[in-house]
Amino acid sequence: MGHEETVYEALDHAHGGEGQWAFGTGFDEPLAGVDTTVPEGIDPADLGAYCLMLGDDALVLAQRLTEWMTNAPELEEEVAFGNIALDLLGQARLLLARAGSVGVLGRSRERATASIPDEDALAFFRDPGEFRSTALVEAPNGDFGRTMVRLLAAATVRLAVFAQLRESRDPVLAAIAAKGVHELTYHRDHAARWVLRLGDGTEESHRRAQAGVDAVWPLLADLFTPTDVETRLVAAGVAVDPADVRAEVRSVLTRVLDQATLQVPAWPADAPPRGRTGEHGPELTELVATLQGLARQHPAATW
Amino acid sequence: MTAPTRRRDGRLGGIDPRAVAETVTDPELPMLTLADLGVLRDVRTEDGTVVVEITPTYSGCPAMGVMRADLVHALHRAGFADVDVRTVLSPAWSTDWISAAGRRKLAAGGIAPPGKAPVRAAGPVPLSLGPTRRTATCPVCGSEDTEQTSEFGPTACKALLRCRVCGEPFEMIKEI
Numbered sequence: 001m002g003h004e005e006t007v008y009e010a011l012d013h014a015h016g017g018e019g020q021w022a023f024g025t026g027f028d029e030p031l032a033g034v035d036t037t038v039p040e041g042i043d044p045a046d047l048g049a050y051c052l053m054l055g056d057d058a059l060v061l062a063q064r065l066t067e068w069m070t071n072a073p074e075l076e077e078e079v080a081f082g083n084i085a086l087d088l089l090g091q092a093r094l095l096l097a098r099a100g101s102v103g104v105l106g107r108s109r110e111r112a113t114a115s116i117p118d119e120d121a122l123a124f125f126r127d128p129g130e131f132r133s134t135a136l137v138e139a140p141n142g143d144f145g146r147t148m149v150r151l152l153a154a155a156t157v158r159l160a161v162f163a164q165l166r167e168s169r170d171p172v173l174a175a176i177a178a179k180g181v182h183e184l185t186y187h188r189d190h191a192a193r194w195v196l197r198l199g200d201g202t203e204e205s206h207r208r209a210q211a212g213v214d215a216v217w218p219l220l221a222d223l224f225t226p227t228d229v230e231t232r233l234v235a236a237g238v239a240v241d242p243a244d245v246r247a248e249v250r251s252v253l254t255r256v257l258d259q260a261t262l263q264v265p266a267w268p269a270d271a272p273p274r275g276r277t278g279e280h281g282p283e284l285t286e287l288v289a290t291l292q293g294l295a296r297q298h299p300a301a302t303w
Numbered sequence: 304m305t306a307p308t309r310r311r312d313g314r315l316g317g318i319d320p321r322a323v324a325e326t327v328t329d330p331e332l333p334m335l336t337l338a339d340l341g342v343l344r345d346v347r348t349e350d351g352t353v354v355v356e357i358t359p360t361y362s363g364c365p366a367m368g369v370m371r372a373d374l375v376h377a378l379h380r381a382g383f384a385d386v387d388v389r390t391v392l393s394p395a396w397s398t399d400w401i402s403a404a405g406r407r408k409l410a411a412g413g414i415a416p417p418g419k420a421p422v423r424a425a426g427p428v429p430l431s432l433g434p435t436r437r438t439a440t441c442p443v444c445g446s447e448d449t450e451q452t453s454e455f456g457p458t459a460c461k462a463l464l465r466c467r468v469c470g471e472p473f474e475m476i477k478e479i
Contacts, residue, residue, distance in 0.1 A: 032371070033356070033389020076453040076463075083455045090363025094392075163428055175392035179362055181428065182395060182479050189431045190454060196432060248427050255430060 022301035023294065024120030030093045031172070036101040039169055042236050047170060048104025049132070049229045050239050052122070053276055054161075055095030056133035059123055060284070061154055062088040063291050064141055073144055080190060084151070087183040094176045096122040101172075106130040113300060124295040128288045134275040136219040138284045145205065146212030148194040153216055155188035156252045157223055160245035169237040192256045199260025210262050220249075221268035227276045243270075320353040321346040323381040330369040331458055334412040337370060341400025344391050352385040353378055358396045361459040361479075398460075398478050415439040415449075415464065415475035439475050441466035 038044050065085035072078035099105070100118020107130065112121035137154055141147045162184055165177035198209040224246040226234065233239030250267060257264045274280075295301075324346045325338040337343040337357065345356040355374050359367050371388045378386045398417040401409075406416035418438055439449045446468035453463040454477075461474045 030359075030367075031390060033387065034392060076455065079453065079457070080455040083459050086363040086365070086459055087361055088363070090359070090361060094362060159428055163426065166425070171393070175395070176362070179359075179392060179395040181423065183362060185428050186454070188428075189435075192430060192432055193434070252430055256432070259432060 020303055021116055021120070022298070022303050023124060024116065029097065029117050030090075030119065031097045031101060034172060036098070036172060038102055039171070042170060042238055043232065044102035045104060046229050046233050046236075047173075047238060048099040048102040050233055051095045051099040051102075051173070052104065052106075053132040053227075053229075054158075055092045055099065055122075056131045057137050057154070057158065058088040058095065059092035059291075060131070060133040060287060061137040061151075062086070062092060063287055064137065065147075065151070067141055068147070077144075084187050084190070087180075087187065091176065091180050091183070092123070093119045098172050098176070111296075111299070116299075124292050125299075128280055128285045129278050131280065131284060131288065132276050132278065133280075133284070134219075134223060134273075135281065136216070136223060138275065138280060138287065139216075139219055140283055142212060142215060143208055145198050145208035146215055148191050148198065149209065149212035149216045150219075152188065152191035152195050152256060153220065153249075153253065155184055155191055156249050157245065159184040159188050160248045160252075161240045161242070164240040164244065168239070173238065188252075192252075195256055195262070196260045199257070199262040206261065209260065213257065213262055214265060217265045218268050221271040222273050222275070223249075225270050225273050227273045230276075318381055320348065320355075320378060320381070320383055323378055323383070324353075324355050324374055327370070327373050327377050330366045330373070332409070332412075332414070334408045335401075335405050337374070339402045339405030339408060341396060341398075341402070341405075342370065352387050353383045355386065355388045356391045357388060358391050360396050363459060396479075398476055401476070409476065410440070410442050413442045413473060414461070415442055415473060417476040417478045420478045435462075437462065437464065437475060437478075439464055439473075441469060441471060442473050443471040444469040 038047060062085040065081045065088070068078060068081045070078070072081060096119035097117070100122060105118060105122060106126050108121040108125040111125040136150065136157070139150065141150070159181065162177040162180045166174055166181065168174040168177065195209060198205040200206070224242045226242055230239050230242065234241045254264050324343060325336055327337050329335045329337060329340055329342070332340070340360070342357050342360065343355070344358050347354050355378070357367070357370060357374070374388050375386045397420045399420045401416065409416045435451065435454055437451050438447065440447055441449055444466060446466055448467040449464050450467060451462055451464050452472065456463045456474055460476055460479070462477050463472065464475050465472045
């Protein structure tokens with residue numbers, strides 16, 4: 001950049017000096033210039049709904065992880081949570097932008113001003129009932145042990161899905177997945193190494209890690225049952241059938257827990273999807289209120 | 304001001320838009336140009352518009368907006384009125400794309416360059432439970448006797464290491 005200018009001046013210049021919406025990053029549309037044409041035979045409404053599912057999981061887990069900022073037991077772990085959250089936020093932005101590009105915006109556009117880009121409108125101006133995230137990422141963090149067990153489970157599921165999604169017939173989704181696989185691999189392995197340390201650590205760390213496992217396991221129940229949207233998109237070669245990743249997820253989690261000397265609880269029976277169809281507990285309402293409160297009160301604020 | 308004459312190949316008075324784009328540096332690693340970093344994928348002219356293609360390093364890289372603005376600004380100042388900066392997502396960026404010159408500049412700037420990126424095959428990604436081993440050369444004393452102190456650093460792309468010989472803590476670009 002020019003030496004006589006600051007970063008802010010460069011951004012301001014890019015926007016004709018009108019200032020930036022205060023809550024998102026509207027100056028950087030993540031899909032700017034990407035060919036977002038939907039391939040033939042793919043229903044755009046289904047594609048957008050699926051992108052919301054994957055995007056909301058990332059957005060909600062990123063928000064949970066950032067709750068550790070200024071609270072983590074050591075600085076390095078705070079930085080780790082921050083970095084992982086940032087990767088997930090990036091994945092969320094791409095996926096929500098993909099949903100927006102096919103016109104799936106829920107009721108967000110009734111509330112967001114026209115200058116707010118789609119991914120920001122979806123993140124900040126949907127009600128909790130319009131989110132399509134799962135209970136696994138919505139549950140409160142609990143202590144450090146439980147947070148790591150949840151991160152391990154969530155990253156394992158997401159990595160297994162994204163690894164297959166690299167072959168999606170939607171080239172945008174395939175590209176987002178290919179990029180995400182690199183990131184999710186070190187998210188999962190980082191969490192796995194921590195679960196090993198805690199499980200095979202002191203009596204107290206073992207006790208807490210086991211309590212984390214016991215608290216997280218029931219949240220796996222509805223992850224492997226496809227919604228109607230997913231079933232249709234699997235047939236169209238776009239989505240991954242969540243039932244197809246169940247064996248891999250169980251195998252990875254069992255390996256980590258065995259090595260960590262933690263007990264693998266009975267796997268919960270597959271349940272109908274809840275979060276994916278908009279059914280959420282009060283945890284999500286609270287999280288969304290924290291995420292959106294300021295933007296909803298001052299929707300036109302700029303800096 | 305009189306606009307310079309535009310030639311059919313998009314050059315203005317002999318200025319190559321690619322050469323202009325290649326001078327733009329990374330906002331967080333200012334010793335590197337976007338070309339050194341492998342983020343600048345293409346510069347071409349389409350119907351009088353300079354089309355620049357860039358690719359994000361990480362999905363959440365917060366520097367993309369600044370990179371885009373800096374590219375537009377640099378090309379505007381060089382006289383190119385119509386500039387379109389486009390994102391390309393595929394293939395995903397790899398640290399293997401950092402040029403040899405970029406690696407030298409990183410080391411000279413006190414940041415250890417990355418080793419070879421892991422090969423990503425199709426199918427399930429194998430679990431790795433051992434500690435991440437990184438081979439780095441201390442950018443201060445040149446020793447290879449280093450240890451990783453944190454897998455995560457001040458930006459998504461860096462890990463933190465320490466030299467066991469001279470004691471210097473330093474950053475390293477993670478292989479991805």
